[in-house]
Amino acid sequence: MPDKSQRSQPHCPPGPNGYWFLGLFRIPTVKPWLTYVEWGKKYGDLVHFTRLGRHYLVINSLEATNEILDRQAGLTSDRPVHTELDDIDTVEFILLFSCYLLAQMPYGDEWRVNRRLFHQNFRPLASIDYRPIEIKHVHKFLSSIGSLEMSLKDQVSALSQGVMFDSVYGLEIYNNKEEMPTHARDVVDLSELILLPGWDAFKSIPFIRFFPSWLPGSHQWITYKKMGAAIQATKEDPWGQTMKAMKSDENHSSLIAKLMSEKPQNKSSQDIESIKYMGAQAVAAAADTTMSAVCTFFLAMSLYPNVQQKAQEELDTVLGHGKLPTFDDRSSLPYIDAIYQEVMRWHPAIPLGLPHFSIKDIYYRNYYIPKGKAMTHDGARFYNPDQFIPERHLNQKNNINSILAYGFGRRVCVGRYMADDMIWMTIASVLATKNISSLPNENVEDYFTDGTFW
Numbered sequence: 001m002p003d004k005s006q007r008s009q010p011h012c013p014p015g016p017n018g019y020w021f022l023g024l025f026r027i028p029t030v031k032p033w034l035t036y037v038e039w040g041k042k043y044g045d046l047v048h049f050t051r052l053g054r055h056y057l058v059i060n061s062l063e064a065t066n067e068i069l070d071r072q073a074g075l076t077s078d079r080p081v082h083t084e085l086d087d088i089d090t091v092e093f094i095l096l097f098s099c100y101l102l103a104q105m106p107y108g109d110e111w112r113v114n115r116r117l118f119h120q121n122f123r124p125l126a127s128i129d130y131r132p133i134e135i136k137h138v139h140k141f142l143s144s145i146g147s148l149e150m151s152l153k154d155q156v157s158a159l160s161q162g163v164m165f166d167s168v169y170g171l172e173i174y175n176n177k178e179e180m181p182t183h184a185r186d187v188v189d190l191s192e193l194i195l196l197p198g199w200d201a202f203k204s205i206p207f208i209r210f211f212p213s214w215l216p217g218s219h220q221w222i223t224y225k226k227m228g229a230a231i232q233a234t235k236e237d238p239w240g241q242t243m244k245a246m247k248s249d250e251n252h253s254s255l256i257a258k259l260m261s262e263k264p265q266n267k268s269s270q271d272i273e274s275i276k277y278m279g280a281q282a283v284a285a286a287a288d289t290t291m292s293a294v295c296t297f298f299l300a301m302s303l304y305p306n307v308q309q310k311a312q313e314e315l316d317t318v319l320g321h322g323k324l325p326t327f328d329d330r331s332s333l334p335y336i337d338a339i340y341q342e343v344m345r346w347h348p349a350i351p352l353g354l355p356h357f358s359i360k361d362i363y364y365r366n367y368y369i370p371k372g373k374a375m376t377h378d379g380a381r382f383y384n385p386d387q388f389i390p391e392r393h394l395n396q397k398n399n400i401n402s403i404l405a406y407g408f409g410r411r412v413c414v415g416r417y418m419a420d421d422m423i424w425m426t427i428a429s430v431l432a433t434k435n436i437s438s439l440p441n442e443n444v445e446d447y448f449t450d451g452t453f454w
């Protein structure tokens with residue numbers, strides 16, 4: 001790459017204009033991905049804007065994403081949240097954010113250690129251990145479908161949270177409204193707000209955190225405080241219950257129990273904290289993501305009955321009518337796999353991805369991208385992108401790494417192998433045994449709430 005002096009006057013990519021420094025006040029907070037796609041059509045695959053002195057870059061093309069987030073991953077793997085919070089050296093910061101979750105950690109040695117721990121326990125081989133639990137919960141879910149006690153969305157949420165609490169802590173979740181799954185969802189819901197451009201005003205205007213709660217602006221700092229409390233509860237409560245279960249039940253089995261009984265027996269408090277954060281991160285990461293993907297699948301099947309019929313024909317031919325699939329059947333069911341990939345493309349669980357933050361100025365094409373950009377992407381690069389067309393994935397050499405919904409570069413989703421198993425098993429099992437009829441509302445966007453997640 002040529003050095004700075006050799007370039008012909010690099011400049012920031014185009015984007016909507018705002019006020020200098022203060023930036024643009026029309027930044028969307030409602031379904032922002034729709035606006036980013038519109039901006040992409042107007043300005044190109046890189047859209048730049050500023051807000052309160054911070055630069056944002058929306059990446060709308062796979063080519064640019066690969067170049068910036070993969071090939072320059074050493075510079076663009078940081079996260080915006082804590083990097084800037086570190087600048088606020090207050091007691092509140094130390095109290096609230098001494099709790100670090102992997103997804104929000106700044107890129108560096110601490111992230112590397114915690115990412116390795118997570119990877120060891122959720123890599124492809126380790127993820128196979130969770131399959132019996134996934135099958136047990138999917139079968140339980142199948143028998144609960146149609147019950148009037150809970151909405152379909154709550155049942156799906158209980159399924160995705162149930163799998164994770166069972167796998168990590170050996171704890172049963174009967175209802176997603178119980179305290180522990182609610183705290184895990186709070187972590188995600190609150191992070192979703194915090195990651196949107198514009199929710200970081202108190203970093204540029206620090207005295208906001210001294211505002212009384214009734215004053216406009218104070219809600220941002222209050223949200224951070226609530227998130228700190230939710231993280232703390234998600235880290236400590238299931239851990240405490242698992243410690244009790246390990247003492248009272250000799251048959252107790254869980255990831256936490258396995259890690260705690262591994263050598264060395266007398267673990268340092270730092271090692272124990274890392275295990276605790278890994279557990280909390282896992283239940284928080286799974287809270288909305290797998291739920292969102294499974295709900296998207298139900299929506300797609302209700303809108304595209306021909307796809308459902310084709311899938312059921314494949315299942316009937318390969319397995320026999322009404323027979324439940326096993327993981328060994330996956331390679332013989334290409335159309336079911338194509339449906340899974342289309343679910344992940346059509347409405348990704350995290351439409352904007354998680355923001356990346358660059359630690360140094362970088363260059364791409366003739367654009368100068370100043371240090372400190374948050375980067376997101378929009379995956380609309382397929383023909384008729386709004387249509388649900390599983391066929392587009394058939395005869396492609398796709399694998400889990402081609403699924404853009406799992407993110408990019410060194411921060412790519414570290415729980416993707418387990419998520420992949422879990423979502424595939426749910427899709428295949430539902431199609432093998434149920435007929436999904438129409439949902440009440442035909443406007444697809446109405447099913448997708450505001451913010452980062454479904």
Ligand code: HEM
Nearest residue numbers: 103285286289290349354406407408411412413414415419
């Ligand atoms: C539909 C299911 C899921 C989707 C679509 C998804 C998507 C993502 C995305 C987009 C990222 C950010 C990647 C980036 O920065 O480029 C991410 C990060 C992460 N995901 Fe997932 N995820 C899913 C399920 C899970 C599950 C079940 C787990 C836990 C077992 C998990 C654990 C994580 C963690 C820990 C990170 C942070 C990684 C880091 O910052 O180094 N995810 N995920």
